Amino acid sequence: MLQRPNHADHADHDEALSPRSGPPRKQGPVLGLVALYKKVRASYRPEIEAVAAREGGIVAVGVFLFFGAIAAFLAATTLLWPGTILDHMWALNPAAYVRLAPLGKAVGIPFLALGAALAVTGTGWFRRRVWGWGLAVIIITIQVLGDLVNVCMGDLLRGGVGLTLASALLFYLVRPKVRAAFRTSRVLAGP
Numbered sequence: 001m002l003q004r005p006n007h008a009d010h011a012d013h014d015e016a017l018s019p020r021s022g023p024p025r026k027q028g029p030v031l032g033l034v035a036l037y038k039k040v041r042a043s044y045r046p047e048i049e050a051v052a053a054r055e056g057g058i059v060a061v062g063v064f065l066f067f068g069a070i071a072a073f074l075a076a077t078t079l080l081w082p083g084t085i086l087d088h089m090w091a092l093n094p095a096a097y098v099r100l101a102p103l104g105k106a107v108g109i110p111f112l113a114l115g116a117a118l119a120v121t122g123t124g125w126f127r128r129r130v131w132g133w134g135l136a137v138i139i140i141t142i143q144v145l146g147d148l149v150n151v152c153m154g155d156l157l158r159g160g161v162g163l164t165l166a167s168a169l170l171f172y173l174v175r176p177k178v179r180a181a182f183r184t185s186r187v188l189a190g191p
Helices: 029-042 046-053 055-080 085-092 094-103 105-126 130-152 156-173 176-183 185-189
Strands: none
Touching: 055 085, 055 094, 055 105, 055 130, 055 156, 055 176, 085 094, 094 105, 105 130, 130 156, 130 176, 156 176
């Protein structure tokens, strides 16, 4: 039967429990992990736990940024080099294709820039860099303004839904707890 050491007699809690009576023996691998856990727990920081609790939302925004980058790169490819098999993706939004296809390179290059900006932002976001957070806020703010223009131009349904979603995302991004995840990035990433 295992005996617990008397904490009053033994100040060192890293020593192993002895299956026999007498002084405790040196620690094994399992008790070494317990000791490591105790050291980590002693250096506990509540902000790290708060970041872990928000991990799902942070991952979702990062995935959203990379999804946007892929969509922008695909749109740029079909506008810069029409006639490829990728042109079939415009079946998802034929009205946009009718408006954008005649402009070709004039809008294809900005779509390339948008795709690059979203990819860089997504990278900074996943690495928890403050600049990644800042770029995400700027990009979503531009989206909110674009949706507001759509509502003012009479596209109430599409503009209204876009405005609602983009505003909710912007509200999420500027919350102090989300912003704090980017202030504590060095704590999480290590040296």
